[in-house]
Amino acid sequence: MDLKPGSRWASQVCSTEVVVVRTSTKPVTLECGGHPMAxxxxxxxxxxxxxxxxxEGSLIGKRxxxxxxxxxxxxxxxxxxxxxVDGISIPLKEAKPLPSSD
Amino acid sequence: MHLSSLLDIAADAxxxxxxxxxxxxGDGGDLTYTELSERTAALSRHLAAAGAExxxxxxxxxxxxxxxxxxxxxxxxxxxPVNYRLADAQLRAILERAAPGLAVVEASVPPRLxxxxxxxxxxxxxxxxxxxxxxAPAGDGDPEDPAVLLxxxxxxxxxxxxxxxxxxxxxxxxxTVEFMxxxxxxxxxxxxxxxxxxxxxxxxxxxxxGRRLVYLPQFSAEAWVDLAAAQAxxxxxxxxxxxxxxxxxxxERDEQLPALRHLSYGGGRMPMALxxxxxxxxxxxxxxxxxxxxxxxxxxAVLGPEDHREAIASSDPHVRHRLGSVGRxxxxxxxxxRDHNGAPVDAGTHGEIWVKGDQVSGEYLGRAAALSADGWLxxxxxxxxxxxxxxxxxxxxxxxxxxxxxxxxxxxxxxVLLLHPxxxxxxxxxxxxxxxxxxxxxxxxxxxxxxxxxxxxDQAALDVVDEAALRAWVAERLRSTRAPGRIEFRLELPYSExxxxxxxxLKAELAGPTPSPTS
Numbered sequence: 001m002d003l004k005p006g007s008r009w010a011s012q013v014c015s016t017e018v019v020v021v022r023t024s025t026k027p028v029t030l031e032c033g034g035h036p037m038a039x040x041x042x043x044x045x046x047x048x049x050x051x052x053x054x055x056e057g058s059l060i061g062k063r064x065x066x067x068x069x070x071x072x073x074x075x076x077x078x079x080x081x082x083x084x085v086d087g088i089s090i091p092l093k094e095a096k097p098l099p100s101s102d
Numbered sequence: 103m104h105l106s107s108l109l110d111i112a113a114d115a116x117x118x119x120x121x122x123x124x125x126x127x128g129d130g131g132d133l134t135y136t137e138l139s140e141r142t143a144a145l146s147r148h149l150a151a152a153g154a155e156x157x158x159x160x161x162x163x164x165x166x167x168x169x170x171x172x173x174x175x176x177x178x179x180x181x182x183p184v185n186y187r188l189a190d191a192q193l194r195a196i197l198e199r200a201a202p203g204l205a206v207v208e209a210s211v212p213p214r215l216x217x218x219x220x221x222x223x224x225x226x227x228x229x230x231x232x233x234x235x236x237x238a239p240a241g242d243g244d245p246e247d248p249a250v251l252l253x254x255x256x257x258x259x260x261x262x263x264x265x266x267x268x269x270x271x272x273x274x275x276x277x278t279v280e281f282m283x284x285x286x287x288x289x290x291x292x293x294x295x296x297x298x299x300x301x302x303x304x305x306x307x308x309x310x311x312g313r314r315l316v317y318l319p320q321f322s323a324e325a326w327v328d329l330a331a332a333q334a335x336x337x338x339x340x341x342x343x344x345x346x347x348x349x350x351x352x353x354e355r356d357e358q359l360p361a362l363r364h365l366s367y368g369g370g371r372m373p374m375a376l377x378x379x380x381x382x383x384x385x386x387x388x389x390x391x392x393x394x395x396x397x398x399x400x401x402x403a404v405l406g407p408e409d410h411r412e413a414i415a416s417s418d419p420h421v422r423h424r425l426g427s428v429g430r431x432x433x434x435x436x437x438x439x440r441d442h443n444g445a446p447v448d449a450g451t452h453g454e455i456w457v458k459g460d461q462v463s464g465e466y467l468g469r470a471a472a473l474s475a476d477g478w479l480x481x482x483x484x485x486x487x488x489x490x491x492x493x494x495x496x497x498x499x500x501x502x503x504x505x506x507x508x509x510x511x512x513x514x515x516x517x518v519l520l521l522h523p524x525x526x527x528x529x530x531x532x533x534x535x536x537x538x539x540x541x542x543x544x545x546x547x548x549x550x551x552x553x554x555x556x557x558x559x560d561q562a563a564l565d566v567v568d569e570a571a572l573r574a575w576v577a578e579r580l581r582s583t584r585a586p587g588r589i590e591f592r593l594e595l596p597y598s599e600x601x602x603x604x605x606x607x608l609k610a611e612l613a614g615p616t617p618s619p620t621s
Contacts, residue, residue: 005269006268019111060115061281076114077111100280100307101366
């Protein structure tokens with residue numbers, strides 16, 4: 001998966017969409033609801049179902065960061081599935097005010 | 103990411119929220135996020151049908167700015183806002199460089215151009231706002247594509263067109279703005295012109311955070327205050343010259359702007375006395391000083407509301423002095439001070455400000471890239487970092503005064519002059535000198551009687567401030583070679599509308615016949 005900063009990914013099993021804020025330092029697979037995510041605007045997913053182990057939901061506007069790979073995501077569309085990297089759930093990033101100037 | 107994705111995501115999430123308030127004097131109503139998205143899609147169809155290679159804008163602020171910026175993005179062509187206030191010949195010269203493309207123009211522009219410009223078709227704002235075409239542009243936008251071309255102010259030499267790619271601008275937004283972070287009633291007042299990087303950043307930040315954009319077509323302090331009050335504006339960005347006039351109008355009208363929470367300033371050096379006045383007069387407002395360049399997709403360092411409050415409340419002169427800094431660099435960027443050989447220097451040492459990061463373009467149309475092989479941009483701004491990482495900007499290195507082989511920074515001398523209680527504003531420039539090559543000259547604006555009263559100053563004490571007293575003041579705090587040999591008093595200093603001190607104007611004026619030597 002080419003997780004470039006700014007690239008957008010959609011869940012294959014729910015409505016979740018994310019944008020990559022910071023790329024990973026090593027090759028990883030980004031998943032949602034237990035299945036790999038696909039580029040936004042790509043073909044619909046195959047006949048997959050939401051894995052109950054990854055069904056805690058993703059809230060819009062939340063940031064997630066994988067401490068292991070450095071991958072950081074922003075949820076741009078909410079969904080039932082939760083985010084994972086290589087089968088391991090990734091935690092919510094601690095909310096820190098951004099240094100906005102405008 | 104691409105700017106069109108940024109709007110798509112916001113429109114999906116925010117739909118019916120107002121994205122752009124109906125403009126004063128305009129005939130349209132409010133535009134929701136969905137409507138903004140649809141309007142820009144229609145414009146992109148028009149641009150595709152016209153085969154436009156660039157979308158040029160020569161116009162005042164209005165809803166046509168966000169529509170044009172995102173419409174061009176959807177059509178995968180760059181948006182090129184141009185300064186409509188340039189003299190006719192300069193405007194024509196810039197437009198010849200901005201062509202080929204379609205130019206949306208304010209009504210007064212076409213007669214000023216002295217005939218057609220090769221490759222450039224014109225469209226009025228009214229027609230532009232309803233423009234549509236038969237089919238969507240072919241192909242998807244690439245984050246590598248140029249999103250915006252901005253002609254830098256060119257305070258010296260011919261203006262350069264900075265190239266900002268989609269990835270530069272969206273990196274800045276993703277890293278500094280909270281997606282949907284705004285309350286539903288938040289509104290951002292934009293009075294900086296659209297051809298200024300702050301005008302572009304305002305659109306992007308506002309859309310990403312979910313604020314309502316409120317446009318002031320052309321700045322006047324009275325109109326700014328009227329609009330801020332009428333629209334219950336919560337966020338605004340001003341340049342230093344604007345702030346001074348706004349504070350005066352607020353006093354005259356005894357207006358507090360209770361909805362205002364966040365007021366950022368930048369684009370030029372802000373006299374510390376003015377910052378103190380703003381803090382005192384608007385205690386409920388968080389002040390933010392932002393420093394950035396066109397070539398860095400706007401802000402690279404921020405002095406936030408807490409930094410301001412901490413500095414003003416501190417009795418430690420170092421902490422208090424930070425009110426004159428631009429704060430700390432954004433955490434996603436690297437900023438270094440380097441000497442003239444390009445080697446990094448320690449905290450406290452003066453040098454050139456260098457910056458590196460995803461939002462840094464450093465690229466100009468038709469010129470070699472300004473970035474070093476490892477991605478650093480030399481800003482041509484002089485400055486220094488203090489022990490805690492606060493950045494102090496001293497101004498363009500081109501303005502450095504070389505007096506008898508010694509490099510003197512005008513910013514450093516200006517800072518000291520501004521510390522004098524009788525000085526409201528000061529500019530330091532180099533003037534030709536037979537003995538030293540260049541000599542230090544200062545143009546000073548004294549605090550007027552009204553402000554002196556407000557500040558609790560004794561008018562009698564102000565009356566005795568003269569050239570010799572100010573020269574001694576500088577010599578005591580720096581050294582005698584830095585004390586201005588010549589000091590002129592004026593009622594105001596010349597600034598550009600975007601708040602930049604026009605040193606070349608002062609240089610030209612002071613290069614005229616000199617009075618008898620004073621030292």
